[in-house]
Amino acid sequence: MDVAKNLVRGLLIAATSVILVACGGSEEAKKTVKSESKVDVIHWKMVTTWPKNFPGLGTGxxxxxxxxxxxxxxxxxxxxxxAGELVPALEVFDAVxxxxxxxxxGGAFYWKGKVPASQFFSAVPFGFTAQEMNSWLHYGGGLPLWEExxxxxNLIPMxxxxxxxxxxGWFNKEINSLEDFKGLKMRLPGLGGEVLKKVGGIPVNxxxxxxxxxxxxxxxxxTEWVGPYNDLAFGLYKAAKYNYFPGWHEPGSTMEALYNKEAFxxxxxxLQLIVRAATRQANAVMLDEFTARNNAALETLVNDHQVILxxxxxxxxxxxxxASIETLEEVAAADPMSQKVYDSFSAFNRKVRxxxxxxxxxxxxxRELN
Amino acid sequence: MDVAKNLVRGLLIAATSVILVACGGSEEAKKTVKSESKVDVIHWKMVTTWPKNFPGLGTGxxxxxxxxxxxxxxxxxxxxxxAGELVPALEVFDAVxxxxxxxxxGGAFYWKGKVPASQFFSAVPFGFTAQEMNSWLHYGGGLPLWEExxxxxNLIPMxxxxxxxxxxGWFNKEINSLEDFKGLKMRLPGLGGEVLKKVGGIPVNxxxxxxxxxxxxxxxxxTEWVGPYNDLAFGLYKAAKYNYFPGWHEPGSTMEALYNKEAFxxxxxxLQLIVRAATRQANAVMLDEFTARNNAALETLVNDHQVILxxxxxxxxxxxxxASIETLEEVAAADPMSQKVYDSFSAFNRKVRxxxxxxxxxxxxxRELN
Known part of the structure; x- marks a missing residue:
């Protein structure tokens, strides 16, 4: 295959040289040729942690x-x-x-067993909003640390x-005080689960x-899930009465694209720049979609399904x-790289807040004043 | 020029046909050739409303x-x-x-004399934040109206x-009540200026x-300008004592790229998709940059230049x-297209809020609770 490609490329360069002669070597022709000689066809596979057609995340x-x-x-x-078509959801990191x-x-929180510091790049309790996360990553030193x-x-994250x-999250009893978390069994993975444990709850994965x-x-x-757009589709209103806010445990959950370093x-x-811009575009598109669609779903939950907000x-x-700050400090203290990431994270957090x-x-x- | 280009293209197609034969028409070769025959070199000019190297906006x-x-x-x-190198700032719209x-x-507010409804696509007093604006444009029907x-x-906006x-803004006296706006001469262009007039101030352009x-x-x-990052560079702290917040008149000012329809x-x-993704990327990059850089400038203003926040x-x-709502309703009532845009704007505004x-x-x- 590579031999065939090289053959094609070699012939193209030869052929375009002839054109140069034919056109008298005009500036226009020279520039055209420069692009011509670089074309290859490359086929990539993308494995994801999402079910087929999963709204927002999978479709993104x-x-x-x-x-x-x-x-x-x-x-x-x-x-x-x-997920599961080529490799299971939780093998995406290894497969790439x-x-x-x-x-x-997928999401960086899935890889905490391999790279504890990855937890700062997805969902951080009482952490960044979407706008803040993007600013930290792209102008505050976050992305270089993620790459590191x-x-x-052998992976490049974006x-x-x-x-x-x-x-x-969705609850079947009211949360009126911290006492109500004591012994509460809640599906709450990742750092949020660690925080729940600190206030007496029982996180379940x-x-x-x-x-x-x-x-x-x-x-x-x-249980927690995502937000009204996904939660409505998932039917959680049929199994719980109260939908609580705000999502303190995931204030701006970032999804990640992982690229195999050699392939990239x-x-x-x-093509590298096309991949980067397409990823940046996807990053923005998903937030635009969730921002636009959550309210209609929320109205349906409250008005049609009598969910109590x-x-x-x-x-x-x-x-x-x-408890969140304590948890983050413990994660940071566990290994030097997590500490380095947390130091950058919290310095930016102070400034952007x-x-x-x-x-x-x-x-x-x-704007809410009367 | 066009004739020369067509000649080059014609020759390329001829040349690549030869390659197909040489390679025995393998799948790989066919695909490569398909891309080859479409290459042209196109040179565009971008005129802007910004001074050379203007931080954030011009560099964006x-x-x-x-x-x-x-x-x-x-x-x-x-x-x-x-601005001024090819055409003056305020002739960008016509030039494209x-x-x-x-x-x-540039910014859509500059063209209100030609297209009054354009004012809803840049800076709207008590309007959308950046996240909300992007969501309205891309998932709430805003962009199709802007295109319309x-x-x-003959223009395509993004x-x-x-x-x-x-x-x-920057003030030399305190604003303790609405009385303090009476007779106040403030540089405040666009819709913000109209609002100022309603509360007794004198907008100056x-x-x-x-x-x-x-x-x-x-x-x-x-006067108002942008935010700490630009205001510090502009030296406004040397001419005024108080820097007020929040920027009620520009809660998420959107910059625009204009494309000549025939050229696009x-x-x-x-290439159309590359232009779209590059523009979407630029849209995100600017917000990331301002979000990251404003605080350091704000600290310098307060700590080094004794600005009172x-x-x-x-x-x-x-x-x-x-007064802002009244102003928007008046703008909407002035022409049917403005009304159509305002109806979409305000319906989305209710939902996203x-x-x-x-x-x-x-x-x-x-997250600010103790």
Whole structure:
């Protein structure tokens, strides 16, 4: 195959030399030729952690594949595999690392067993909003650190989608004080689960397919999922009465695209830039979609399905915030790389929050004044 | 030129046919050839409303030009002209409309004299945040309306940058009540100026180059500009004592890229998609940059230049909000297209604000609890 490609390329260069002569070597012709001699056709596989056609997250990954294929005019095609089609969801990281697939789409929290510091790049309790996360990654030193922790695995990460602030979860009893978390069995994976443990709850890790039944039978007391758009489709309102906000545990969950380093480095520069821009586009598109679609779903949940929308009390949020900071400090203390990432994360957090006190927060409150 | 191009293309197709034969028509070769025969070299000019190297806004436009040039591997090159280099700032719209330049970068508020409805696509007092604006444009029907109002001018608009929530302006006296706006001469262009008039102030429209001196000599009492990152560089702290927040008049100012319709439509599909993705990328990059850089500038203003940071009182913000809604309704009532855009804008506004009550706003307040 490579031999055949090289043969084609060699012949093209020879052929285009003839054209140069034919055209008298005009500036226009020279530039045209320069592009011609670089074309190859490359086929990539994208493995994902999402079920087929999963709204927002899975469809976002499919949109990214389509963009790369079309922007490259078919020079780089990307075929998407849902979770389990080529590899199981939780093997995406390894599959891209070893080159079984050239790229993947998922969330960095899934890889905490391999790279504890990855947890700072997906969903951080009381962490960044989507806007803040993107700013930290692209202008605050976040992305270079993410690249550094994935480099030993032969992987290049990029932000590839964001849900915005999620909901706080589905409960069958009211949360009136911190006491109500004591002994509460809640499906809450990742760092949020660690925080729950600190306030006396029992975090349970369940795959998506088991959540609904577990909640309905009382095997768990509560669950979080994403936000109204996904939660409505998932039917969680049939198994729980109260939908709480805000999603303190996932205030701006970032999805990731993973690229196999050799595969990415082997691309010509223009295709690398196309991949980067397509990923950045996918990152923005997902947030735009969730922001636009959550309210209609929320209205359906409240008006058609009699879901009771409730805010966690201040006392509870304060305690969760305190427990979140403790949890993050423990994660940071466990290994030097996590500490390095956390130091960057928290320094940026202090600064961007100070700025958002006088901008985003001040405005979003001012416009609610009567 | 076109004849020469067609000649080159014709010869290329002929030449690649020979290759097909030479390679025995393998699948690989066929695909390679398909891409080869479409290459052209196109040179575009981008005119902008920004001074050369203007931080954030002008550099954002330059980044966009570079992305398009590099992602297309030089098949589509874009040369940037600062305001006045090819055409004056306020002639960008016309220059791209008639094809003097193939694209432009600026803000839709500049064209209100030609297209009153354009004002809903840049800076709207008490309007959308950056996240909300992007969601309305790309998933809420905003962009199709923007395209519709620019179509008669042979122009295709796209969002190409956002400043986030701006600051409320620079003042030499405190604003303690609405009375303090009476007779206040403030440089405040666009819809914000109309609102100021309603609360008794005197809006003044000054080009950037005259603001500093006017403020220093007392010819104006106050001015707005952008936010700390630009305001610090502009030296406004030398001419005013108080910096007020929030920027109620520009809560998520959107920059625009304008494309000449014939020039855009003449691009092959892959280049069109490259232009779209590069613009979407530029849209995100600018917000990331402002979000990351404003706080350091704000700290310098307060700590090194003794600027006094103040929030507008609730009473003032309430009155400005009321006056803003009146202003928008008047703009809408003036022509059917403005009404159509405003109807879409305000319907989306109700929905996204309802969602952000339980997500972005609820979270950004919860994390400030002790």
């Amino acid at each position: 990954a499919e949109g990214l594949a389509k963009s790369i294929t079309e922007m490259s005019n078919g020079r780089l095609t990307v075929k998407v595999y849902a 690392s070893r080159g079984t697939a050239q790229m993947g789409h 922790i994935y480099a030993p695995f 932000a590839a989608g964001n849900t915005g602030v999620q909901m706080g 369940l795959p998506g397919g088991e959540i609904f039944t577990s909640l309905q039978t009382g095997a768990i007391d509560a 480095d082997a691309l010509p520069k223009d 409730k805010r966690f009390p201040d006392e509870v949020l304060s305690a969760l915030k305190k 100070a700025w958002h006190q006088v901008s985003e927060r001040a405005y979003i409150n001012a | 436009a330059e980044g966009l030009a570079k992305s398009i040039t590099e992602m297309s591997n030089g098949r589509l090159t874009v040369k940037v002209y600062a 409309s008639r094809g003097t330049a193939q694209m432009g970068h 109002i620019y179509a008669p001018f 969002a190409a940058g956002n400043t986030g929530v701006q600051m409320g 000054l080009p950037g180059g005259e603001i500093f001196t006017s403020l220093q000599t007392g010819a104006i009492d106050a 439509d003449a691009l092959p599909k892959d 103040k929030r507008f009182p609730d009473e003032v913000l309430s009155a400005l909000k009321k 309802a969602w952000h009550q339980v997500s972005e706003r609820a979270y950004i307040n919860a």
